[in-house]
Amino acid sequence: MGIAALVAEVLRRQQVRASFFAANERTQEGEGSLSRHWGPWWKARADEGHELASHTWDHVYWRADLPGREPRFRVRPSAGAFAGREFTWSAEQYCQNIEQASERLAYYSGKKPLPLFRAPGGKTSPRLLAAARACGYAHVGWSPAGFLGDELPSDKYPNRVLLERALKTIRPGDILLAHLGIWSRQDPWAPAVLEPLIEGLKARGFVFRTLRQHPQYAPWIAQQRA
Numbered sequence: 001m002g003i004a005a006l007v008a009e010v011l012r013r014q015q016v017r018a019s020f021f022a023a024n025e026r027t028q029e030g031e032g033s034l035s036r037h038w039g040p041w042w043k044a045r046a047d048e049g050h051e052l053a054s055h056t057w058d059h060v061y062w063r064a065d066l067p068g069r070e071p072r073f074r075v076r077p078s079a080g081a082f083a084g085r086e087f088t089w090s091a092e093q094y095c096q097n098i099e100q101a102s103e104r105l106a107y108y109s110g111k112k113p114l115p116l117f118r119a120p121g122g123k124t125s126p127r128l129l130a131a132a133r134a135c136g137y138a139h140v141g142w143s144p145a146g147f148l149g150d151e152l153p154s155d156k157y158p159n160r161v162l163l164e165r166a167l168k169t170i171r172p173g174d175i176l177l178a179h180l181g182i183w184s185r186q187d188p189w190a191p192a193v194l195e196p197l198i199e200g201l202k203a204r205g206f207v208f209r210t211l212r213q214h215p216q217y218a219p220w221i222a223q224q225r226a
Contacts, residue, residue: 002181150189
C-alpha cells in the first residue's frame with residue numbers, strides 16, 4: 001500500500017474508475033491492507049465509484065490439484081500467520097478464503113464487492129476455477145499486454161521501457177494489472193508511469209471502465225446479483 005494515496009490521487013485527477021483486488025497483505029505501516037487502518041481508504045475508493053473484489057484473504061497461491069473425486073488443492077499462503085507453509089485445502093476452504101476478503105471489503109466500504117476474484121500470481125487450474133465459480137466467484141486474469149511490469153526489477157526493466165511498451169501494445173478490451181506498492185522494485189513504477197500511461201492511452205482514443213462494464217464479465221456479474 002506504499003503508493004495507495006498516489007494511485008488514488010492520479011485516478012481521481014484523470015477521472016478513471018478502476019477495479020481493486022485486495023488481500024490482507026503486509027503493509028509499510030505494519031498492518032495488513034485489509035486491517036482497520038486501511039478501512040477508510042477502501043471506503044473512499046468505493047465512494048468514488050471504483051469496484052472492489054477479492055484477491056483471497058491470505059494471498060493464497062494455488063500450487064497443484066490433488067487426486068480424488070472431490071476437488072482438493074495444494075496451496076501456499078504468502079500472507080498471514082501461515083505464510084510460506086503448504087496446505088491441502090478443500091474447495092470449501094479455498095472459497096472461504098476468497099469470501100473472507102470480500103466480506104471485509106464490504107464491511108469497510110459499505111458496498112458489495114464484485115463476484116470476482118484474482119488468484120495470486122494468476123496461478124489457477126480448471127478445477128480450481130470451477131470450484132470458485134460453484135461458490136459464486138469468476139476469476140479475472142490480465143491481458144498479455146496488460147502486464148505493466150511494476151513488479152519486475154527496475155535495473156532490467158526501467159520505467160521508460162515499460163511505459164513505451166504498454167503504449168505500443170495495449171489493445172481495446174485489455175485488462176491491465178498494477179499494484180498499490182511493490183516491496184522489491186527499487187525504482188517505483190507508479191510515480192513515473194501511471195499518469196503518463198493513462199494520458200497516452202487517452203490520446204490514442206481509449207476510455208477506461210471497471211470490470212462491471214467489461215463484456216467478458218458483465219453477464220456473470222448481472223447473473224450473480226439477479
